[in-house]
Amino acid sequence: MTMFKKRISVKEVEEGKNLSPKFDERGLIPVITTDFNTKEVLMHGFMNEEALKKTIETKEVHYFSRSRNEIWHKGKTSGFIQKVKSIRIDDDQDSIWVAVDIGDGASCHVGYKSCFYRSIDSDSKNNDTTLKFEEKEKKFDPEKVYKGMPNPTKL
Numbered sequence: 001m002t003m004f005k006k007r008i009s010v011k012e013v014e015e016g017k018n019l020s021p022k023f024d025e026r027g028l029i030p031v032i033t034t035d036f037n038t039k040e041v042l043m044h045g046f047m048n049e050e051a052l053k054k055t056i057e058t059k060e061v062h063y064f065s066r067s068r069n070e071i072w073h074k075g076k077t078s079g080f081i082q083k084v085k086s087i088r089i090d091d092d093q094d095s096i097w098v099a100v101d102i103g104d105g106a107s108c109h110v111g112y113k114s115c116f117y118r119s120i121d122s123d124s125k126n127n128d129t130t131l132k133f134e135e136k137e138k139k140f141d142p143e144k145v146y147k148g149m150p151n152p153t154k155l
Contacts, residue, residue: 003053007093014091022094023049028064029096033107035114036085036099042107043115045074047096059084061098078145080105104139109146111138 005018013020023029028046035042045063047055051071054062061074061082075081082100089096100107108115117135122128 003056004049013093019089020093021052021089022092029094031063031096031098033061033082033098033100036101040114041116055084056087061100078106078140080107082107106139109142111140111142113139
């Protein structure tokens with residue numbers, strides 16, 4: 001049995017029951033991940049075909065790391081595994097939404113619960129834009145957890 005079906009028609013993709021994800025020219029599909037309980041957006045990432053299949057099969061989220069060019073099992077190193085509660089695909093099947101349970105853990109490699117731990121604060125009077133921290137405390141110390149591992153963020 002094939003997990004993903006061939007994209008045959010717009011009607012089938014948009015209104016049918018076949019899972020026919022549209023991966024981009026690099027073989028990736030964007031993923032938004034939210035906390036199942038709080039509905040908070042935790043992160044944005046990408047999956048390739050293998051990562052999506054592993055996520056569906058294991059009920060734990062796997063992403064494709066563009067910086068490392070490999071599949072990564074989210075939380076394997078930090079211990080904060082993203083346990084799948086639901087997976088949705090949008091109308092034209094070119095983006096994924098995963099709702100997960102991380103307990104009291106974190107999803108951000110910087111140590112915060114959410115990768116969206118700052119908001120953009122604009123002061124139009126002074127023409128100044130700064131970032132405001134919405135999360136005050138980290139859930140873990142990345143220096144300890146990722147000791148000796150390369151930083152996944154490319155500058």
